[in-house]
Amino acid sequence: MNNPTTLEDIIGLESTKLGFFGEVKNKVVELQTTNLKLERKQRQLQAILDGISDVMVIVSLNFTIISVNRLFSEIFKSASPEGHFCYEIFNNQTGPCPDCPIITARKTARVCRKMLVYQIDNKNHQFEVAVSPMLDSNKRTFRFLVLMRDVTREKEYQEQYQYSKKMATVGLLAAGVAHEINNPLTSISGFSEGLKRRLPRLKSCLENNPENFELMADFNEYIETIIAECNRCHDIVKSLLTFSPRKKIVFIPVDLKNLINDVLTLLRYRLKNFPLLRIDLEFNTDIPKVQGNAAELKQVMLNIICNALDAIDPDGRIQIYAKKANQWVTLSVKDNGSGITPETMDRMFDPFFTTKPVDKGTGVGLSTCYNIIKQHRGEIVVNSKENIGSVFKIKFPNPEYAKNE
Structure with missing residues (x-):
């Protein structure tokens, strides 16, 4: 025969239930606090990623974009690239690109750096791309971190700098060449003008000698050609002098x-x-x-x-x-x-x-x-x-x- 349930038994049972529910409640509060902390850290992390001056993309093993930072959307004008293949977004292709740095990083399990060109707003942009494998707890690659920096303007500045250096060299050369060429040109042009002025007198002297007069037939044309070509050379020299160092011009x-x-x-x-x-x-x-x-x-x-x-x-x-x-x-x-x-x-x-x-x-x-x-x-x-x-x-x-x- 069972012993009757006493008041102490009932109170003990209820106490156990209350203790369990209290413990559950504490766990819920603890989980809520942890979730708030995780959300805060996630927002902080996203703020850091959005503040990076490089485009950041996380890509899966099958080339699917998992997440991007804010700069990605600003540069590539893509509102929601997540879930799409990277080769669709970047190059509008149906399969992985032949020179894909993700493939290289996957094969070597090391960081891969490449210079790639993407078309944005109908203009080619050069990007310095770095792909880093992301490892799981077993040290196996499960994702890729892709950092992209637009170096188009930087390359243009480098080209302009190199061109400016070349032009400076050309300027120094032009000043010397122009000086050396101008002197003989002046002599050739001057003597040709002198011959042209003497030509009528020379013709009159040879009028009575038809045989020698025929020799003068093309002289005028020859002299005109010499003078014209001298003037052309003078124009070239004048243009060359625009490259030489000059005094500051008053604007x-x-x-x-x-x-x-x-x-x-x-x-x-x-x-x-x-x-x-x-x-x-x-x-x-x-x-x-x-x-x-x-x-x-x-x-x-x-x-x-x-x-x-x-x-x-x-x-x-x-x-x-x-x-x-x-x-x-x-x-x-x-x-x-x-x-x-x-x-x-x-x-x-x-x-x-x-x-x-x-x-x-x-x-x-x-x-x-x-x-x-x-x-x-x-x-x-x-x-x-x-x-x-x-x-x-x-x-x-x-x-x-x-x-x-």
């Missing part, structure tokens, strides 16, 4: 609209060869005057507009317009001509590089323009597509922006 305010009108006036005889040519000018009233040397800037615009005329058809179109944006005032010349090949784009500002016939160009025009604009603390930017046309943008420091700073 004055230059009205870009008036500058272009003056240049078009100088070209009026050449423009007669383009009766169907359309030239559009667009200058807003808020375009400020830029600090510069008007004569040199006319030389730049003459070069660029003449190149546009060489590229277009007789019924082509040239647009010349100016815009003001932040620290720059940009003067643009746009044509619908033949465009420029990528190979030419890489060398177009090199001294003596030309795609024109020998008797049509010397290859110092655009390099001279580059040098002049550099002295004006500006930039020349060229965009071109073959069979569509080119845009030359000459950027000058905005004097109004400097005042506001």
Whole structure:
């Protein structure tokens, strides 16, 4: 027979239940506190990752993007890349890229660094990419940490620096060469002019001697050719001197609209060869005057507009317009001509590089323009597509922006 349940037994049982529920409650509170701490740490970690100046991507073994930092979305304009394959997002491909650094890092189990090019907003950007394998507790790779740094601007600055050094060397060479060439050219040109002046008297002396007179038939043409070629060499030497070190030029305010009108006036005889040519000018009233040397800037615009005329058809179109944006005032010349090949784009500002016939160009025009604009603390930017046309943008420091700073 069972013993009857006493009051003490009931109280003990309830006490045990209360103790259990109390312990559960404490555990729940503890878990909630732990979760809050984890959430706080996760937010801190995300804030750190978002503050990194590099793009950060975590990729799985099968190339699926697991997470990214904020900079990724800003650069690649992708709102939710998570769950997509990395080769879809970066290169719009259906399979892993041939030069994929993730594949290399997976094979070697070591950090892989590569320079890769991705297209963003129709422009190629160079990225320095580092892929690090992420190891689990068994020291096996289960994910990859990808860090990407856009070094496009840095590479452009490096190229500009190297080009500036090259131009400085060319300048020193040009000063010496110009001096050495000018002296004999002056003698050749001077004596040729002297022969030309004596030619009528020489002809009159030989009129009574037909046999010797025939020898004089081509003399005038020969002398004219010598003089013309001397003048051409003088022009080349003059262009070379733009590369040599010079005293600082005093800049004055230059009205870009008036500058272009003056240049078009100088070209009026050449423009007669383009009766169907359309030239559009667009200058807003808020375009400020830029600090510069008007004569040199006319030389730049003459070069660029003449190149546009060489590229277009007789019924082509040239647009010349100016815009003001932040620290720059940009003067643009746009044509619908033949465009420029990528190979030419890489060398177009090199001294003596030309795609024109020998008797049509010397290859110092655009390099001279580059040098002049550099002295004006500006930039020349060229965009071109073959069979569509080119845009030359000459950027000058905005004097109004400097005042506001």
